[in-house]
Amino acid sequence: MEVSILFNRDECIYTSCYCEENVWKLCSKLQDGGRLQQLKNVYAVFISNNTKMIPIWEQRSAEQGSFVVWDxxxxxxxxxxxxxxxxxxDTWLSFPSSFDDYIQKAIRDENLMQQKYHRKFRMVPGTVFLEKFASDRSHMKAANGDWLKPPPTYPCISTAGNGTASVGMLKL
Structure with missing residues (x-):
């Protein structure tokens, strides 16, 4: 059977270092396009840990074959x-990547890592993500108010009144 490709990379809205907003825009694109059945099969997956240091390989902010440590x-x-x-x-891998390929090449085996780099995963259904996610982008500003990385050109994502919090957090 042939894989259903939701999007080609070149038709996606992308801003480096704003992965949560990039994923929100993908979910929004499905909803706005009336592709609600596909949206029901979509999950936003947050990867982090208590130390806010998670290694991921094959990210475009590093050379191919290398890794980045994201918060x-x-x-x-x-x-x-x-x-x-x-x-x-953000990956050098194919778009989309098969789950197995992504896990093997980008996530890799945690048994070979120090405990402080072990990751936690939180899966949020795409419909819930669209409804509850908001960001004021304050987590991307330095103490003096300068941007750590240039923000997206579109306005901040706001789902006011739905119990959301700022800084890319979810309240469920």
Missing amino acids: YHVILIYEEAEGCHIYDL
Whole structure:
């Protein structure tokens, strides 16, 4: 069976270092396009840990084959009968990547890592992510108010009144 590709990389809104907003925009694109059945099979996956140091390989902010240590990262998983696929706009890997390929090449085996780098995963259904996620982008500003990385050109994502918190957090 052929894999259903939700998006081609070149039709996605992308801003480096704003992975949670990139994934929100992917979910929004499905909703706005009336692709609600596909949205039901989508999950935003938050990857982080208590030390806010998670290694991920094959990220575009590093050379191919190398890794980056992020404080967190967000990817999109699309689940269908043929299997799961990962949509990560920050990866050198194929877009989408098969779940197995992404896990083997980007996530890798934690048994080979120090405990402080072990990751935690939180899967949020795409519909819930669209409804509850908001960000004022304050986590991307230095103490003096300067941007750590240039923000997206579109306005901050706000889902006011839905119990959301700022700084890319979710209240569920």
